Amino acid sequence: MADLIRDTAFGHLVRILSKNKYLQYQEEKDPELWKKYVDEEKSGRMAHHGTVEAHGDDSDTEERPVYGIGGVRTREDGTTEPINPQTSKPEDSDLEKESPEDSEHSSPTRVDESEPATYNEASGVKIDPEKGRDLNIVDWWGPKDPENPLNWSTGKKFFVTFEICLLTFSVYIGSAIYSAGVMDVSRVFKVSEVAALLGLTLFVGGYAVGPMVWAPMSESKS
Amino acid sequence: MQLVRWCGLQCQRVSHRLKIKSRCLRVARLTAIVPQIGRNPIYISTLLVFVLFQIPTALAVNFGMLLAFRFLTGFIGSPCLATGGASIADMYIPRKRAYAISIWGISAVCGPVMGPLVGGFAAEAKGWTWTIWELMWLSGFCFVFLFFFLPETSSTNILYRRTRRLRKVTRNQKLKCEPELMGESMTGKDIVMMTLVRPITLNFLEPMVFLLNLYIALIYGKDWRSYGMIDPTLTLTSSGLLYIWFESFPIVFTEIYGFSLGLEGLAFIGILVGAFVTIPPYFLWRK
Numbered sequence: 064m065a066d067l068i069r070d071t072a073f074g075h076l077v078r079i080l081s082k083n084k085y086l087q088y089q090e091e092k093d094p095e096l097w098k099k100y101v102d103e104e105k106s107g108r109m110a111h112h113g114t115v116e117a118h119g120d121d122s123d124t125e126e127r128p129v130y131g132i133g134g135v136r137t138r139e140d141g142t143t144e145p146i147n148p149q150t151s152k153p154e155d156s157d158l159e160k161e162s163p164e165d166s167e168h169s170s171p172t173r174v175d176e177s178e179p180a181t182y183n184e185a186s187g188v189k190i191d192p193e194k195g196r197d198l199n200i201v202d203w204w205g206p207k208d209p210e211n212p213l214n215w216s217t218g219k220k221f222f223v224t225f226e227i228c229l230l231t232f233s234v235y236i237g238s239a240i241y242s243a244g245v246m247d248v249s250r251v252f253k254v255s256e257v258a259a260l261l262g263l264t265l266f267v268g269g270y271a272v273g274p275m276v277w278a279p280m281s282e283s284k285s
Numbered sequence: 286m287q288l289v290r291w292c293g294l295q296c297q298r299v300s301h302r303l304k305i306k307s308r309c310l311r312v313a314r315l316t317a318i319v320p321q322i323g324r325n326p327i328y329i330s331t332l333l334v335f336v337l338f339q340i341p342t343a344l345a346v347n348f349g350m351l352l353a354f355r356f357l358t359g360f361i362g363s364p365c366l367a368t369g370g371a372s373i374a375d376m377y378i379p380r381k382r383a384y385a386i387s388i389w390g391i392s393a394v395c396g397p398v399m400g401p402l403v404g405g406f407a408a409e410a411k412g413w414t415w416t417i418w419e420l421m422w423l424s425g426f427c428f429v430f431l432f433f434f435l436p437e438t439s440s441t442n443i444l445y446r447r448t449r450r451l452r453k454v455t456r457n458q459k460l461k462c463e464p465e466l467m468g469e470s471m472t473g474k475d476i477v478m479m480t481l482v483r484p485i486t487l488n489f490l491e492p493m494v495f496l497l498n499l500y501i502a503l504i505y506g507k508d509w510r511s512y513g514m515i516d517p518t519l520t521l522t523s524s525g526l527l528y529i530w531f532e533s534f535p536i537v538f539t540e541i542y543g544f545s546l547g548l549e550g551l552a553f554i555g556i557l558v559g560a561f562v563t564i565p566p567y568f569l570w571r572k
Contacts, residue, residue: 070436070443072329090451097451097460105463201448201462210447212376212438220376224385226435228392230328231369233427234335234362235396236403237420241355242532243404243550244413251413252348260532262355269359270366277364 066209067219102202110183113194238266321468323442324368325435331364332428339421343414375438383571387564394560398553401534405550 068074069086078086090096108114183190183197190197203211215223241262249259338358345351370389377385404416437443441464448462538544538552 067434067436070325071432071434072325073433074436075325088447088450090447090454094454097455097457100447100451101460197459198461198466199457199459201444201451201460203444210443212440212443213378215376222434223376223436223438224373224388226431227369227372228389229427230332230365230431231389232392232396232399233420233424234332234365235393236400236423237358237362237396239397239400240404240416240420241400241413243401244408244416247408247413248348248351252351254348258348261352265352265356266359269356269361270363273360273363274367276360 067222097201099204100201101199105200105202106183106198107188109198109200110188110190110195113191113196238263238270241266321442321445323437323446324372324439325437327364327368328435329428329432331361332424332431335361335365336421336425336428339417339424343417343421372438375440384568387567391560391564395557398557398560401553402550406547409545409547 065086069078069088074086083091090100108116183195183199189195207214209215212220242260245256245259245262248254248262249256252259335358338354338361342351342354342358345354370386373385373389374382403419407415407419437446444462445464448460448465452458452460534549534552538549544552
């Protein structure tokens, strides 16, 4: 139940008012959980290619040494040294030893691997100086992550579907509910029935015009 | 005189239908703000304003005020409808989406159908203001219910919020999520292409059914072929034909058969029954 309420408008209000004391998320209770959420593969691709999408063949040309995804470091001489990213780095000091934000603008000469700053923390992949970016990509921790709406329980999905249906119903009903009162409107305001029907037409007109205005507003915001 | 009246009604009906059609194609652009803001703030804020705007609608002192507020309430209510289908699509895998959307389509049909039903009895007993009050009660209840119980359904926003929390808790600024990166990489030109050029080019396609499929596809964003469903109830709802047909009910039932206003509303239930009847064969066909 707390899971359901936590992400609602009411839940957010409670969190804001109580300064995150009530209805906490898992990662707030246990800060070390951030490692679970970081996707090593995507971070590796980010460091090497500058994008997270899979490229056809990740083991590259002869110019660059083969690197491994998921905690494998490469040296300049091409030998590889498997390192477990969870245990090799002391957690707190890593957060201090952050690479400069413009690591992708570093000089094109190879930096040797004794400087940990040029390796992506999450995946152990060397950061490409031209296009790589040193980021730890946060993602679902696996295919069964319950925060992912696709993995919600059936009951929760049906409940939320019911809520959306209720919402749609109560807004859609607004158009037709007025049509029963058209005769009364034309009597009270002394207009013809066709004019009174405008109440219905304009309501639906509002539906049409709405997105035209909301959309550009949303773009300028982002 | 009768002819003039009939012509006036026809013009209104046609413009009505055109408006529904244009609405369908523009809703897609609301999806752009979802990663950063999420769907919930849109629902809750617009629904609150929708509820509050019913008050001046019902208490309108002149006809102009009534029409203005009717337009405004429709305007404010449009984001709810636009993102409703997208919320449902968020929750179900593509294979199962058709079932969920068809159920949602039933509720979309229920709206215009139950309207005359609910409003008919109210208008008969208490006058037109009570149709608006009833709308306010219903949407007010819906607002309270959703305020307490509707979670965020957009996966991009959930990920984005998680990343923000992690950045705050670990103070590691290098944590980012894909939706953020996509948002950063979209240039102004991309946004313009996505929001203005595409809907307009699609606007010239016919028939209505194909438009609806694209409407659904645009809201859900990606490979429309994987959705590939044309829900019959949704088709009917979004077609102006439904509303045009509704206008004939007073003529047939009240003038010819002598139904009272409330009873005329009951005549609409047949449409609802029809919508329910189409669902089982549709589900079987999907299998």
